[in-house]
Amino acid sequence: MAAIKNYSLQNGEKRYQFQIYVGVDPLTGKEQRTTRRGFKTKKEAQLALSRLRLEIENGTFRKTTAETYLDVYNLWIEQYQNTVEESTFVKTSGIFKNHVLPAMGAYKIEKINVEVCQRHVNEWYGKLKKYRAVKSYAAKVLDFAVKRGYIQLNPFTLVDMPAAKKEDIEQEEAQENFYTKEQLIQFLKCLEKEDNFKAYALFRLLAFSGMRKGEALALTWNDVNFKTNEIRINKALSRGTNNRLYIKSTKTGIARTIKMDENSTRILQEWKKKQKQDYLILGYNTLKSRQLVFNNETNTFLQPTKTRKWIVQVQEKYKLEKITTHGLRHTHCSLLFEAGASIKEVQDRLGHTDVQTTMNIYAHVTQKAKEEAIQKFEKYLNI
CATH class of the missing domain: 3.30.160 (Double Stranded RNA Binding Domain)
Structure with missing residues (x-):
C-alpha cells in the first residue's frame, strides 16, 4: 500500500x-x-x-522518466551533442543556460501549455534581440519530448510570434556592415601605415578573398599556392568547450579553392618572409609543415578576438567608418556584385551551399550601385 x-x-x-x-x-x-x-x-x-x-x-500507466523540462533537456542535449560541431554545441548550451532553463527548467513537462510558451516568448521578445532563435531552441526540447512520448503536442507550434521590432529594423538599415570601394582603399592605406604587417596582411586577405575570419585563422602555408595565386579553404578555427580553440571543417563542410589577385599574393609572400625573421628571434621555426599563416606570439592559434582590437584601433585613429571584421566579407561580396560578378560566382567564392543564402544575407549593394541603378533606369526611359 x-x-x-x-x-x-x-x-x-x-x-x-x-x-x-x-x-x-x-x-x-x-x-x-x-x-x-x-x-x-x-x-x-x-x-x-x-x-x-x-x-x-x-494497464494505461506508463512510468515517466523525465518529469520536468530540465529532465527532458538533459536527455535531449546528450543526443544533440553528437549531431553538431563542438562550437555549435557550446553556443546552444549557452542559450539554454542563460535564457531557457532559468525560465522553464522547473516546469512539469505535461503542464507546459501554449499560454506558458507564449508568455516566455513575449518575455524574450521584450529583452532579447535574437528572441526567435531562443524560442526555436526551446521548442527543440519539446519536439524531443513528443518523440519520446512524454507529451502529445509541442505547444510552441501554436505560439504567435511577435513582429520584428521597428527599432531593430531601423538600426539594421542605419548600420550597414560593409565598406564602399573608396572606404576600403582608405582603410587599407591607413592600416599599411601602422607597424603591424600581420594585421595588414590578414585584413587585406579578408577583403580580397571574402573568406570567413575563422577560415583565415586556420590557414597554413601549404594551403597557399604562390605559383597559381590560389588558396585552398578546407577548415576553420573555432571555439569549443572550456574556451578551447580547435580546428573544424568549414561552416558548410565543403572545401573550396579560390583565385587571388597578384598583389594580395605578393603581400602574403612578404608576410611569410617577415614571419620567418620575427619568429626566428623568438625561437620558432615557421618553415615547418602545417605552419599557421596567422599565428600568435607562441606560434599557436591567434585569438579571434584580436582582430576586433586591431580593426577598432585603426578606425578610431584615422576616424574611419566603423565596420566589424566580418564586415570585410560583406564588403567583398558587395564589391563583387558592383564589379559585375554573377550570383553564382559570388556564391561559389564565398562558399555558400545554396544561392538563397547569398541573396538573403548579401542582397545589399553599395550606395554607388544603388545610384547607378536609378541612373540606368532614368537613361532607359529617356524622358
Missing part, C-alpha cells in the same frame, strides 16, 4: 508526497516505483494516488 507522507519546504511550508509500486520493467525484470510530490494538501495527493491506481489497473 502506498502511504502519503508530508514534508517541509525550506520556507517552512508543508507539502505531501507518495510512492507507489507500478509493476515490473519488462526490459530489466526489476520492480518499478514512481514518486509524486509537491501536493499542497493531503486531499490533492489522495486524488492523484487514486488516479494512478486506476491507470495501473487498466
